[in-house]
Amino acid sequence: QRLRILYTKILGVLQNIPKDAAYRKYTEQIVNQRLNLVQTETDVQKLQDKLNSGRIEEVIVQAENELSLSRKMLQWKPWEPLVEEPPSNQWKWPI
Amino acid sequence: TVRPKNEVEQKQLCAFGEYVAEILPKYVQQAQVTCFNELELLIHPDGIIPVLTFLRDHTNAQFKSLADLTAVDVPSRQYRFEIVYNLLSLRFNSRIRVKTYTDELTPIDSAVSVHKAANWYEREVWDMYGVFFANHPDLRRILTDYGFEGHPFRKDFPLSGYVEV
Numbered sequence: 001q002r003l004r005i006l007y008t009k010i011l012g013v014l015q016n017i018p019k020d021a022a023y024r025k026y027t028e029q030i031v032n033q034r035l036n037l038v039q040t041e042t043d044v045q046k047l048q049d050k051l052n053s054g055r056i057e058e059v060i061v062q063a064e065n066e067l068s069l070s071r072k073m074l075q076w077k078p079w080e081p082l083v084e085e086p087p088s089n090q091w092k093w094p095i
Numbered sequence: 096t097v098r099p100k101n102e103v104e105q106k107q108l109c110a111f112g113e114y115v116a117e118i119l120p121k122y123v124q125q126a127q128v129t130c131f132n133e134l135e136l137l138i139h140p141d142g143i144i145p146v147l148t149f150l151r152d153h154t155n156a157q158f159k160s161l162a163d164l165t166a167v168d169v170p171s172r173q174y175r176f177e178i179v180y181n182l183l184s185l186r187f188n189s190r191i192r193v194k195t196y197t198d199e200l201t202p203i204d205s206a207v208s209v210h211k212a213a214n215w216y217e218r219e220v221w222d223m224y225g226v227f228f229a230n231h232p233d234l235r236r237i238l239t240d241y242g243f244e245g246h247p248f249r250k251d252f253p254l255s256g257y258v259e260v
Contacts, residue, residue, distance in 0.1 A: 066152060068152065072145070077121070078119040078142070081121065083141055
C-alpha cells in the first residue's frame with residue numbers, strides 16, 4: 001500500500017542525514033514502528049485502530065508531510081550547535 | 096483561590112520541550128514551561144521557518160494551526176521586539192509558544208510560507224510595530240489610517256497620537 005512506499009522513501013531520505021543527529025534517531029524510530037505495523041496488519045480497519053492516530057487518509061497525509069520535512073531538514077541542517085547566542089538580557093522577564 | 100498544580104502535565108510538557116530542543120539545537124536557545132502549564136520555545140530569528148515547518152509536519156508534534164502572531168515591544172533591550180507565535184495542535188490538543196527577537200530594522204522571514212493564516216497577522220505587526228517581514232506577499236497597512244505616519248503600538252508613541260482629531 002501507499003503507506004509502505006512512503007515510509008520506505010522517508011527512511012531513504014533519512015539515511016543521508018549524519019548519524020548522530022537526534023532528528024534522525026527519533027524519526028527513524030517512529031517510521032520503523034509504523035512500517036512494522038503496516039506490514040503485519042493487512043486489514044485496513046484494524047490497522048487504523050492499532051496506529052490510533054485518526055483515519056488512514058490522515059495518516060497518509062501525515063507521512064507525506066514527514067517526507068517533505070525530512071527533505072527540508074537535509075537542506076537546513078538544524079542539528080548543528082547554536083547559530084548565535086542571544087544578548088544577555090534578551091529573555092529576562094520581568095525586565 | 097489558586098489553580099491546583101497539574102504535575103503530570105507539567106512533566107509531559109517539560110519532556111516534550113527537551114525533545115524539541117534536542118532535535119533543533121541550531122535555533123532553539125531556551126525552552127521553558129510556565130507555571131500554568133504552557134510551553135515556550137525561544138528561537139534565534141534565522142530559524143523561524145525551519146522550526147515552524149518542523150512543528151507543523153513532524154509526527155510527534157503536529158501543530159497545524161497558527162492561533163496567534165503578535166509582537167512585544169521592550170524598548171530597553173538591544174533587540175527591541177519579541178515576536179510571538181502561538182501554535183495549536185489538533186491531534187494532540189496542546190498549545191505551544193514560539194518566541195523570536197528582532198531589532199527595528201532587521202527583516203524577519205515571513206511565516207506565510209508555512210501557515211497561510213500569518214498573512215493578516217504580519218500585516219498588523221508591520222503596521223503597529225514596524226517589523227518588516229521578508230517574502231511576504233502584499234505587506235501593507237491594515238488598521239491605521241491611510242496617511243498615517245508612525246507605528247502606534249510602540250512604547251514611545253504617545254497614547255493620543257501626534258495628530259489632533
